[in-house]
Amino acid sequence: MKALVKKRPTNPPAWYVGLDYIDKPEPSVTPERPVKVQIISTGICGTDVGIYQGKDSLAQSMAKNKDEETILGHEFCGRISEIHDSAKTEVASLLLRKKLLNKKLADYVEGKTAKQLASGADFVEFLNKNFYVSAEMHFTCLECLQCRTGHQHVCKKTIGKGIHEDGAYTDFMVVPANRLVLFEVGEVPPEIISFMDAIGNGVHTCQSADLVGRTILITGAGLQGLMSCAIAKQLGAGKIFITDVIPDKASLDKLGIAKKIGADFTFNVGKPEGLAALRETIAKETDNTGVDIVFEMAGHYSAYNVIFDSVRMGGTILMLGLPAGKLELDFSNQVIFKGLTIKGIYGRRVFDTWDLMRYLLANGLTETILRSGVITHQLPLAEYDQGFQALINGQAIKVLLKPGI
Incomplete structure (x- = not known):
């Protein structure tokens, strides 16, 4: 199978630019990684x-990987193609805990125990045909x-799939059964399931403060900023202000998209005006x-002066963006005397963020995302370089790659 990999750095922080598109053997299920996903x-x-x-x-981080090269990718939508015998009952239990919307699927599982479902000769085929998975x-x-x-989400021994071990930029991947999230076909569009990992970061941010009626500044109108804007508005936020740095010749109107999904005011802070x-x-x-709350999504220290100037005394700053390098900060005047609450946001709360995300998608967020235009590119995996360059050059928001095309 074809796969998109990055070679392990041998002399970090020195590392090369780019990725490698190569042939890799198809992975096998094991008791540790018992579910194979196409x-x-x-x-x-x-x-x-x-x-x-x-x-x-x-x-x-990746210099510590045990393999010389790692298949990247941690946002995905797929279908279950194989389950190790040791995990079939666990997957069946996951299915029984899910409230099924389709009557035919509900009838199939009704009255059966997890062991009875798992022992069925058609169990894996049933899952493959009727469910998407992330x-x-x-x-x-x-x-x-x-x-x-x-x-x-802040486990000290976290393994990041697609960073520390082989991920989803390929045809097949193996994962633990206890990390699966099932979606009935027709429940959520597969193109949205493909980046629910990222949407979940926005949901986690919004879970981290009381948003109802609050004024919010969002710095950065990339995917995370835009998703958190849509989610905050759906959860009852008051007025939302969103910023970005827009080049003069930009072909992508990120701030226009922000207005579509809930921003009340938008600003190109790349210009003094x-x-x-x-x-x-x-x-x-x-x-x-x-403002009551700031979502820092830009990941650039240039945004920090803006957020400390804009947040009210006693306000809250939620930080998801990852800036490079270090910053000198006047803690006495900018944090302590202002009585600020500052919280770092990492990943998703397991699994309550996923549960809230599923609810929001079923109650309007799906339509908001689809009509917003945030999915700007859908490309074959082999054309990955086009997608990465579009993101680097500010010509894309969400790029989806499709193996096997």
């Missing part, structure tokens, strides 16, 4: 772009303090108080 579509994430560019922090791609130990207290308009508008709309 990949339909997979999304390019900002982390993948960082790996493509040879980012220092990711070079340091997975929580942060694999955790389930034993550390964080895992035991409901914080699996945009920065001035942001300050004036926030002052006017908040009675010179500042």
